[in-house]
Amino acid sequence: MSSSLDAARPVTAPAVTPRFRPAIHFTASDTWLNDPNGLVFHDGLYHLFFQNNPYGNVWGNMSWGHATSPDLLHWAEHPVAIAGDExxxxxxxxVVVDHGNTSGFGTVESPALVAVYTSAFKAASPHSGTQAQSLAYSTDGGMTWLKYDENPVLTRNSAHFRDPKVFRYEGPHGSCWVMVAVEAQHQKVVLYRSEDLKSWDFLSDFGPANADAGEWECPDLFPLAVDGDPDNTKWVLIVNVNPGAVAGGSGGQYFVGEFDGVRFVPDAGSLAAPAGLSSFPDKDAAQAALQQCLWLDWGRDCYASVSFSNVPDNRRIIIGWMNNWDYANQLPTAPWRSSMTLARELRLSSVNGSLQLIQHPVLTEQRVEENPVPGPAPFNLDGTALRLPDAVPGTAQVIEAEIVLGSAELVEFSLLGSTDGSQRTVLGYSTRSGRLTLDRRQSGNTQFHGKFASVEAAPAALEDGILKLLIVVDQCSVEVFAQDGKVVLTDLVFPEANSLNNWLSAEGGTATVRKLAISSIA
Structure with a gap:
C-alpha cells in the first residue's frame, strides 16, 4: 500500500453523507481512520489514538489521530497526536502510563504517557524499507507528544515487524515491561521484555496456528479471571488476521492459555489447527477447522481490536475498527471514512467445558425508552410480522429481546427496512441450523464494492430453548450480541434515508417473546 501524498486523494468522492454519521461510534470529522492505537485511561478520560490520514479519506500518510471520551460513547476529536513525516x-x-518513571520521561509524581509505535521507514531514513519500534512521550496528559531522539528502540531489520502492544507484567520474580508484536507475513507473534521501555530483550515467539491464511496484525495479551474467580486466571492472546477471517477478509481470532513472563502456551481447546490452517491439504477440512477457531466477531466489520491499558478495577475493554480491508477505501461516506466499534467489556467464562470470551457493549448512557409494541411481554408470534418502533435519525437504537423459540423454525428481525420491504437488513435465527445469520444483501447501497453484499453466520446454541439478543443499530451499522455476549456479529450497512422500519416475525410455528425492550441513545 502506498504511503505517498497521492493516497490522500479519495478513491471515490460520494456526496456528503451526514445521515450515515454514527451517534455513538467514533468517526474522524473529515478524514480516514483505521486501527485503534494507544488505548489508555488516564485522569478520568479514555484516550483513543488511531491510524489516521490527516490529508484525505483513504489510507495513506499514516499518523496517529486522537480522541477522548468520559464514557466511551461520546468522543471529542483532537489535533493529530503523532505525525508521519518524510x-x-x-x-x-x-500507550502505557509509566507510573514508576522507568523511562525517565516524567516523574514518579507526574508519570509520562509513553507511546510505543511502529516506524514504517521511508527512503529518506537510514532504516529505509524496514519496520521497527519507536517511542514518543507526553507529559501533559496525552495532548502533545515528543518523539524519542534515539528511535528506533527495537529493530529486527524486517519489513513487516509491527503493532507493539506493551503492558506491565508482575511475576513471581519481579516486574518488567512486555511487548507483544508481530512478524506479520510469517504469522508469528514475537515477545520482548524491557526494564525501561528503551532497551528490549527477546523472550519467545508463537505461531503460526489456527487462521494463518493472511498477515497477522495487532496482537494483544492480557490476563482474565475465569468466571470472575481471581484464583483461576488465564491469559488471552488476540491476533488479528487479514485476509482469512471466518466471514471473509479481515477479522480477529484469539487463543486462551498460559503466560509465565517468557512464553505464551495455548490450551489445547484453543487450537483448531495447531500448525495453522495453511497446513491442511484439504480445503473442506480447513474450512471446517476455520469454524472451530475462536473468533472475537463473526461479522465482516470488526478488525484490529485491542484493549485499553490502565483501566480502573482491572476491567478489560476493547475497541475494534469497524471495517474490512476488502472494501475499506470504497465505503460510500463523506467527508469521513471509517468508524470504530462500540467499546466492549470482556470476561472469560467456561461455556460447555471450553473457555470463551464474553463481550458486553459499554452502554452507560441513560437511554430513552421507546413505545413497547404490542405491549408488555410475554406475547406470542405466530406468523404475523410485528411492527417495532422505527429507527430515529441521529440516534442509536438498542433492542433487547429474549425469545422462546417453541415450535417456530425461524425468528427474524428486519431492521432499517423500506416501507415496501424491498430493502432491509435481516437478523435471523434458524432452529434447524442452530445458527444466527446477518443478511445485508438487500440492506441498501451494496454496489460500491463486489464483496460487500454478504450473509454472515455464527453458531449460537439456544439455552433452555431461549434466544437472547442485544442489537445496537447506529445509522450505518448493526452490532449483535447474542446469548449474553457469547456470540457477536458486526456489519456495516448503508440504507436509504427513509429506510427506518423495524419488524419482528416468526415462521413455521409459534415463538414466545419473553422480553422486548427498545430504547435510543443520542
Missing part, C-alpha cells in the same frame, strides 16, 4: 509513517502501537 522519514517515517506512524503505524499501530500502544
Amino acid at each position: 522519514v517515517e509513517d506512524i503505524f499501530s502501537g500502544s
Whole structure:
C-alpha cells in the first residue's frame, strides 16, 4: 500500500453523507481512520489514538489521530497526536502510563504517557524499507507528544515487524515491561521484555496456528479471571488476521492459555489447527477447522481490536475498527471514512467445558425508552410480522429481546427496512441450523464494492430453548450480541434515508417473546 501524498486523494468522492454519521461510534470529522492505537485511561478520560490520514479519506500518510471520551460513547476529536513525516509513517502501537518513571520521561509524581509505535521507514531514513519500534512521550496528559531522539528502540531489520502492544507484567520474580508484536507475513507473534521501555530483550515467539491464511496484525495479551474467580486466571492472546477471517477478509481470532513472563502456551481447546490452517491439504477440512477457531466477531466489520491499558478495577475493554480491508477505501461516506466499534467489556467464562470470551457493549448512557409494541411481554408470534418502533435519525437504537423459540423454525428481525420491504437488513435465527445469520444483501447501497453484499453466520446454541439478543443499530451499522455476549456479529450497512422500519416475525410455528425492550441513545 502506498504511503505517498497521492493516497490522500479519495478513491471515490460520494456526496456528503451526514445521515450515515454514527451517534455513538467514533468517526474522524473529515478524514480516514483505521486501527485503534494507544488505548489508555488516564485522569478520568479514555484516550483513543488511531491510524489516521490527516490529508484525505483513504489510507495513506499514516499518523496517529486522537480522541477522548468520559464514557466511551461520546468522543471529542483532537489535533493529530503523532505525525508521519518524510522519514517515517506512524503505524499501530500502544500507550502505557509509566507510573514508576522507568523511562525517565516524567516523574514518579507526574508519570509520562509513553507511546510505543511502529516506524514504517521511508527512503529518506537510514532504516529505509524496514519496520521497527519507536517511542514518543507526553507529559501533559496525552495532548502533545515528543518523539524519542534515539528511535528506533527495537529493530529486527524486517519489513513487516509491527503493532507493539506493551503492558506491565508482575511475576513471581519481579516486574518488567512486555511487548507483544508481530512478524506479520510469517504469522508469528514475537515477545520482548524491557526494564525501561528503551532497551528490549527477546523472550519467545508463537505461531503460526489456527487462521494463518493472511498477515497477522495487532496482537494483544492480557490476563482474565475465569468466571470472575481471581484464583483461576488465564491469559488471552488476540491476533488479528487479514485476509482469512471466518466471514471473509479481515477479522480477529484469539487463543486462551498460559503466560509465565517468557512464553505464551495455548490450551489445547484453543487450537483448531495447531500448525495453522495453511497446513491442511484439504480445503473442506480447513474450512471446517476455520469454524472451530475462536473468533472475537463473526461479522465482516470488526478488525484490529485491542484493549485499553490502565483501566480502573482491572476491567478489560476493547475497541475494534469497524471495517474490512476488502472494501475499506470504497465505503460510500463523506467527508469521513471509517468508524470504530462500540467499546466492549470482556470476561472469560467456561461455556460447555471450553473457555470463551464474553463481550458486553459499554452502554452507560441513560437511554430513552421507546413505545413497547404490542405491549408488555410475554406475547406470542405466530406468523404475523410485528411492527417495532422505527429507527430515529441521529440516534442509536438498542433492542433487547429474549425469545422462546417453541415450535417456530425461524425468528427474524428486519431492521432499517423500506416501507415496501424491498430493502432491509435481516437478523435471523434458524432452529434447524442452530445458527444466527446477518443478511445485508438487500440492506441498501451494496454496489460500491463486489464483496460487500454478504450473509454472515455464527453458531449460537439456544439455552433452555431461549434466544437472547442485544442489537445496537447506529445509522450505518448493526452490532449483535447474542446469548449474553457469547456470540457477536458486526456489519456495516448503508440504507436509504427513509429506510427506518423495524419488524419482528416468526415462521413455521409459534415463538414466545419473553422480553422486548427498545430504547435510543443520542
